[in-house]
Amino acid sequence: MRELRIFHLYPDVLNLYGDRGNVLCLKRRLEWRGLGCTVTEVPMGERARLSDADICFIGGGQDFEQGLLLEDLRSGRAADIKAAVEDGAAFLCVCGGYQLMGHYYETASGERCQFIGALDLATVGAAERMIGNFAFETAFGTVVGFENHSGRTRLGAGVEPLGRVLRGYGNNGEDGTEGAKYKNVFCTYSHGPVLPKNPALADAVLSAALERKYGDASLDPLGDLSEREAHESVLKKILG
Amino acid sequence: MRFVLAIICCKLIRLALRVLGRGGTALPGKVALRICPDMLSRLARGVRVAVVTGTNGKTTTCRMLEKMLRDAGMDCFANRSGSNLERGITADFVSNANIFGRPKRRLAVIECDEAAFRRVCGELSPRVCVVTNVFRDQLDRYGEVTHTLGAIREGLDRAAHATVCLNADCSLTASLAADAPDRVRFFGVDTALGAAPAVSDAPRCIVCGAQYEYDYHTFAHLGGFRCPKCGYSRTEPDVAVISVSALNPDGSAAVLRIDGEVYDAAVGLPGGYNLYNAAAAIAAATALGVPAGDAVRSLARLESGFGRMERFEIGPSRITMVLVKNPAGCDRAIDYLRSIPGDCTAVFCLNDNLADGTDVSWIWDAGFERLFEGEGGGRLSLIVSGERADDMRLRLKYAGAAEDSVRVVRSESELVEAVTTAGGQVCILPTYTAMLPLRAALAAKCGRKEFWK
Structure with a gap:
């Protein structure tokens, strides 16, 4: 039986906006297909062998708690994450977790926090938050969600955007990009949580991990009735 | 003159809305504030006010406090509709005043939204402020939970003469005590009501960032917290639920300690979380002069709030x-x-x-x-x-x-x-x-x- 090991990084401090629903979503979608799944929570300060992970999830947190993480990143975790990314592990990183994967975060007053640097992107803070339901088009279909961030993220040459904004702000409210995609890393600003209402994206994350581990990305189709209706109703609301 | 005009407009719009069968509370206050921006502070002159804010339990705590005051023969009014922004509160103060702005009742129990708390405290000069707890709530509106805390802190600064009743078990709320050191009354629950939560809104010390340790948990991040690094910890409450003997679908039975005296209490609303609301209301009622034993007895005679x-x-x-x-x-x-x-x-x-x-x-x-x-x-x-x-x-x-x-x-x-x-x-x-x-x-x-x- 194929099975995947999901590592939920920093569930103790990066746990805003229901993003842990993504982990539940991945787990259920494996179970419903008779595939195996284990979830390991890796809180701040705890050492874990990231090389054991098939999928890593990093959510968003509040500024106060995100600041506490920097020390943990410097103590070797950042290097572990970079190595796992280069090794092809699947990652889903949302909002603050997405920003952490980049080079740095610069506050509105010019103060710069060094982040993981696993992806060629960086974020600059601004006073005004970008808040609301939004939709973007990806290689995995239209994605709907809710964004709530003050950071403006710009992508470097080495990464692709995850999608193009249909309605809303996305990475920075200016260039029409949303999120980032690099190797098997999926980054987005979308809460909601993003995966349950966008099952094609959820399955893309699972397939990427299965392909790497077993060379077999196949997934049995699921009914997804509630998923599709929730997706459609939000999309209708957004596009009006 | 603007003041009297604003009062008349507010009363007329409110009357008109009611004739139309609508319970509008925001519009009359909004119009009145437009005509006379400082009218709330003028209407509040000579009125002793208790303001209740926090994420959860505001409405129920207000109903409990109102009941305690009324049962003690202290006539009061309240913003009962749940319209807890400045305009709704203004409309309720207008209703309590004659057209020249003289208050009819001189004691008020006011529920206030966290984001409006700063302004409302500045206008009302409250005698008592209650902060029930601070959780994540509507982050699309308030931003982060630490922002909510900051907004409440500013409100307390503006309520310089108020006794401040704080939840001792909420590490976020209790941290407000540092800003009002000599006038805090803590309330809390001394005994476990639940287990550690899967997700905590406040896992890390608000002072130094270390992970809290807990002697016991009640709900979510509430409980007997202490920081192993900097020593920030729960303070022994002035009003404490020291044990709970029954949690029934119709209510609870508990033992309370209020300023050192022990009382048996029956709380006429179900749910362990209503013990927090009860303790908060007692802390406020006793600060306003209700004898502790009388406040406890009122808890048995509650009706549940709106919804x-x-x-x-x-x-x-x-x-x-x-x-x-x-x-x-x-x-x-x-x-x-x-x-x-x-x-x-x-x-x-x-x-x-x-x-x-x-x-x-x-x-x-x-x-x-x-x-x-x-x-x-x-x-x-x-x-x-x-x-x-x-x-x-x-x-x-x-x-x-x-x-x-x-x-x-x-x-x-x-x-x-x-x-x-x-x-x-x-x-x-x-x-x-x-x-x-x-x-x-x-x-x-x-x-x-x-x-x-």
């Missing part, structure tokens, strides 16, 4: 309505739903209007899984409704509900029909704007008054 554990008996259905707004409150409602024995119709109404919070992600932080543990799910008939009914159905599916067992009801009239004919126990968990019309429809069916009458 908060409110009961309706209609036809064969025994309906309980429990307003939900955020994960912490929703988890308590789920506790209640689990405590109902036997078959039960569970109704979840999810809206995403401004007053509900436009981001519905929070439903994934509430532990709906607990409804489906063991045999739990089989006894429940599930209904979802509201503007985000499809999101709610999806949440229940991932929590463990069979997809075809969840009924989606789109229209309000169909929903009223469904809950009144379901029979047996019906428990409705609506968000704020979903609650208003549904509550009005159910209240009309059992001849209950609207809140503004």
Whole structure:
């Protein structure tokens, strides 16, 4: 039986906006297909062998708690994450977790926090938050969600955007990009949580991990009735 | 002159809205403030005010405090409608005044939104402030929880003469004591009511960032916390629930210690979290001069607040309505739903209007899984409704509900029909704007008054 090991990084401090629903979503979608799944929570300060992970999830947190993480990143975790990314592990990183994967975060007053640097992107803070339901088009279909961030993220040459904004702000409210995609890393600003209402994206994350581990990305189709209706109703609301 | 004009306008608009059968509380106050921006502070002159803010339990704490004051013979008024922004509060102060602005009653119990607290405290010069707790709530509106805390802190700074009643068990709320050192009354629960939460809104020390240790947990991040690094820890409360002997569907029995004296208390509202509201109300009532023993006795004679554990008996259905707004409150409602024995119709109404919070992600932080543990799910008939009914159905599916067992009801009239004919126990968990019309429809069916009458 194929099975995947999901590592939920920093569930103790990066746990805003229901993003842990993504982990539940991945787990259920494996179970419903008779595939195996284990979830390991890796809180701040705890050492874990990231090389054991098939999928890593990093959510968003509040500024106060995100600041506490920097020390943990410097103590070797950042290097572990970079190595796992280069090794092809699947990652889903949302909002603050997405920003952490980049080079740095610069506050509105010019103060710069060094982040993981696993992806060629960086974020600059601004006073005004970008808040609301939004939709973007990806290689995995239209994605709907809710964004709530003050950071403006710009992508470097080495990464692709995850999608193009249909309605809303996305990475920075200016260039029409949303999120980032690099190797098997999926980054987005979308809460909601993003995966349950966008099952094609959820399955893309699972397939990427299965392909790497077993060379077999196949997934049995699921009914997804509630998923599709929730997706459609939000999309209708957004596009009006 | 502007002052008198504003009062007259406010009274006339309010009267007109009521003639039209609407309980408008925001519009009259909004117009009045436009005409005379400082009218709230002028109307509040000579009125002793208790202001209650915090994330959860504001309304119920206010109802408890009001009951204690009335039972003690202290005539007071309150913003009973739940319109807890500056304009709603202004309208209620106008109603309490004659057209020259002289107050009729000289004691007020005011529920205040966290974001409006700063301004309202500046206007009202309260004698007592209560902060019930601080949880994540409507982050689309308030930003981060530390911002909410900062806004409350500014309000307390402006209430320089107030006794400040703080939740000793909430590490976020209790940290406000440093800003009002000589005038704090702490309330809290000395005994465990639950286990450690899966997700905490405050895992890390607000002072130094180290992880808290807990001697015991009550709800969510509330409990006997202490920081092993900097020593920031729970303070022994002035009003404490020291033990709980019964938690029943109709109420609780507990032993309280109030300023060193011990009292047996019966609380006429169910749910362990109402023990916090009771302790908060006692801390405020005693600060306003109600004898502690009298305040405790009032707890046995409570009626539930507007949509908060409110009961309706209609036809064969025994309906309980429990307003939900955020994960912490929703988890308590789920506790209640689990405590109902036997078959039960569970109704979840999810809206995403401004007053509900436009981001519905929070439903994934509430532990709906607990409804489906063991045999739990089989006894429940599930209904979802509201503007985000499809999101709610999806949440229940991932929590463990069979997809075809969840009924989606789109229209309000169909929903009223469904809950009144379901029979047996019906428990409705609506968000704020979903609650208003549904509550009005159910209240009309059992001849209950609207809140503004």
